[in-house]
Amino acid sequence: MSFHGYSIAFTGALFLMLAWGLWEASKWEIQASLMAWMIGLPTAALLALQLARQIIGTDETPAPADKDEPGVFNASLLEQQGETLDPAEERRRTTCIIVWVLGFAAAIWLVGFQLGVALMTFLYLKSARESWGAVVSITAAVLGAVVLAFDCGMHIFFAEGKLFVWTGLSTSPLFTSVCYNVSVLVGAR
Amino acid sequence: MTGNRRLTWLAILVVLALWIYLAQDMAAEIGAASMKGLLRVFAWPAFGYLLLGNVIGFAVGMLPGLGGPVTMALMLGFAFQLKMDAVEAFSFLLGMMAVTATTGDITSVLFGIPGEGSTASTIVEGHPMAKKGEAGRALGASLMSSLMGALVGACAIAVAIPIVTPLVLSLGTPEFFMLTVAGVTFVGALSGGSVVKGLAAGGLGFMFSLVGLDMQTATERYTFGFIYLWGGGETGGAGIGLVPATVGLFAIPEIVDLATKGGSIAQAHVGRLGGVLQGVKDALRHWWLVIRCSAMGTYIGIIPGMGGPVSQWVAYAHAMQSSGKQDQVGTGVIEGVVGPGAANNSTLGGALIPTIAFGIPGNVTTAILLGAFLILGLRPGTSMLTKDLDVTLSLVWVLVVSNVITVSVCFLFLNQLARLTRIKGTLLIPPLLLFIYLGSYTHSNSIGDIVITLIFGALGWLMVTFDWSRPALLLGLVLGRLADNYLWITYSRYEFGFLARPGVLIILGIIIVSIAYPLISQRRRVRAAEPES
Numbered sequence: 013m014s015f016h017g018y019s020i021a022f023t024g025a026l027f028l029m030l031a032w033g034l035w036e037a038s039k040w041e042i043q044a045s046l047m048a049w050m051i052g053l054p055t056a057a058l059l060a061l062q063l064a065r066q067i068i069g070t071d072e073t074p075a076p077a078d079k080d081e082p083g084v085f086n087a088s089l090l091e092q093q094g095e096t097l098d099p100a101e102e103r104r105r106t107t108c109i110i111v112w113v114l115g116f117a118a119a120i121w122l123v124g125f126q127l128g129v130a131l132m133t134f135l136y137l138k139s140a141r142e143s144w145g146a147v148v149s150i151t152a153a154v155l156g157a158v159v160l161a162f163d164c165g166m167h168i169f170f171a172e173g174k175l176f177v178w179t180g181l182s183t184s185p186l187f188t189s190v191c192y193n194v195s196v197l198v199g200a201r
Numbered sequence: 202m203t204g205n206r207r208l209t210w211l212a213i214l215v216v217l218a219l220w221i222y223l224a225q226d227m228a229a230e231i232g233a234a235s236m237k238g239l240l241r242v243f244a245w246p247a248f249g250y251l252l253l254g255n256v257i258g259f260a261v262g263m264l265p266g267l268g269g270p271v272t273m274a275l276m277l278g279f280a281f282q283l284k285m286d287a288v289e290a291f292s293f294l295l296g297m298m299a300v301t302a303t304t305g306d307i308t309s310v311l312f313g314i315p316g317e318g319s320t321a322s323t324i325v326e327g328h329p330m331a332k333k334g335e336a337g338r339a340l341g342a343s344l345m346s347s348l349m350g351a352l353v354g355a356c357a358i359a360v361a362i363p364i365v366t367p368l369v370l371s372l373g374t375p376e377f378f379m380l381t382v383a384g385v386t387f388v389g390a391l392s393g394g395s396v397v398k399g400l401a402a403g404g405l406g407f408m409f410s411l412v413g414l415d416m417q418t419a420t421e422r423y424t425f426g427f428i429y430l431w432g433g434g435e436t437g438g439a440g441i442g443l444v445p446a447t448v449g450l451f452a453i454p455e456i457v458d459l460a461t462k463g464g465s466i467a468q469a470h471v472g473r474l475g476g477v478l479q480g481v482k483d484a485l486r487h488w489w490l491v492i493r494c495s496a497m498g499t500y501i502g503i504i505p506g507m508g509g510p511v512s513q514w515v516a517y518a519h520a521m522q523s524s525g526k527q528d529q530v531g532t533g534v535i536e537g538v539v540g541p542g543a544a545n546n547s548t549l550g551g552a553l554i555p556t557i558a559f560g561i562p563g564n565v566t567t568a569i570l571l572g573a574f575l576i577l578g579l580r581p582g583t584s585m586l587t588k589d590l591d592v593t594l595s596l597v598w599v600l601v602v603s604n605v606i607t608v609s610v611c612f613l614f615l616n617q618l619a620r621l622t623r624i625k626g627t628l629l630i631p632p633l634l635l636f637i638y639l640g641s642y643t644h645s646n647s648i649g650d651i652v653i654t655l656i657f658g659a660l661g662w663l664m665v666t667f668d669w670s671r672p673a674l675l676l677g678l679v680l681g682r683l684a685d686n687y688l689w690i691t692y693s694r695y696e697f698g699f700l701a702r703p704g705v706l707i708i709l710g711i712i713i714v715s716i717a718y719p720l721i722s723q724r725r726r727v728r729a730a731e732p733e734s
Binding site: 046 | 397408411418457630632635642658667688689
């Protein structure tokens, strides 16, 4: 499918999602559904108009490279330096980073926040062929920040990783004992 | 004195007279609230948070590829998690944002790469000066004009309060409902690209804000049976947390962009920087230009959908035109550095005025800040101009203090700071991902927050790819909760009769104009281009 085809599909998906939202709102009492109708109906009309414009070709979405929103993004570094990237290479890099973003989330879910981010930081930096010094120091900094600043310092409750829940193991005593020892060291206990 | 300058002074005197007339009743109140706001900013731990925000904003401003609004979205969760009160949170968040444009100029001048989107115009004259060996002078001029611009922007908020307060106090719930719709419409219609897409994105944001348990009727709206989506607490009964959604919408596409295209950061060698004092003198010598460009920045900041990226170029054009050196564009004209430096720093002050008074943010930064207002229990409009006036005026002090601190530090450590820009992009990604997930997770300490971040991250990335307005969607999500509440009260009291109220009709008229104007100008542009093609 072409870029234009994907663009139409995206608008179509938004329209269908909104149509479902309006259908769902029809089951609610008037007080709960008032806002959905007042805003949803004009929005559905706008989406239908946009979809029609895209299908008949009066609204072509510009190429992805040159449409940074003012005040939101900086132009990418390569663009600022007047260089361009091969589209195939750009697609490969985009896929890679999306996998890493999802991988970080999956690792947090599977092995918990502290271990998950440290593990993924280590793997990401190694895969980016960074030096061992950079890999170890940044991984240690990330783990240290999560455990010392956020777990011990701010007392954020980090849920146990699913892998540990399934196997009946637990990392909580480890981090609790780290926090206890740190608090003894800094004289808080 | 030229005719133009006389006319400007006359306009200033008229505004001053009007202000004195309007402010006479509020003078004592504003004075007391201002003093209280100042003391609260300097109290501990608010001042510590301000310094922390300054340090983060400092680095973010200098590092190309990392935007201020994205960092603000990332830090929103921590402000909430650390249980900061309103002044502490704004000291941290606004203190961070207030300095990004200032330090962004450093990268623009030294490397010809904008540290921030709003500092691109500084490159045109600032970088040639650096090439000629006058980097120190360019930076001195840029930093001094930035400080002066920020002070003008901050003063604009204080000056605007007596003018907008009577207007806001005369509005009722139906008008406030219409104002929320107007806010989304302005940003949707004016944020660039297609007007239809912008408005539809705003509408979708409103629809997303409905997810959760309706507080009036206890109806589950779009919850799919998940208790997590019922919401409650800080989210005011709505299910999609502002923090996970904001982080997803803005930070994830930024990470993808950084990893895909931003493989390198400035590698050029920078020698010692001299002539900084000369640059400061240049900025002071062109004080009238600084004032004019700051006023332009403030004014553009007030207009929704514009902001720093627009004001810097308008100011640059004005500075070059008024310098009489149009034939020397790109050769290192000092006026071309001073003008944009002042304008991009005064824009934030201008953008805060409609945000505080009407809940209509001028740009994406203030849209995120509006989310912070609501999370911290502040309501823009009447309450921020009366009951919470000291908090509102503390924002002014945060802008002033942050810029004074930052510019002073910049002058002291300019040579050392230049080295910051050499950090590699790949080294930034793991810490950024940590902040993305940690920032969203701290919203309710649930894995659901991370899922929301991923969903909105995917949506944000698709919106960037297919050219849809994310600020409009975010604003719909932020204002949707207020709008739902206002609509419910309005409907209970007036049913659909509220549509005939004069205030509502006036705002409706403004909404129609704001939609029609970009459409008409778009059509004119197309028609004008047709004969050429």
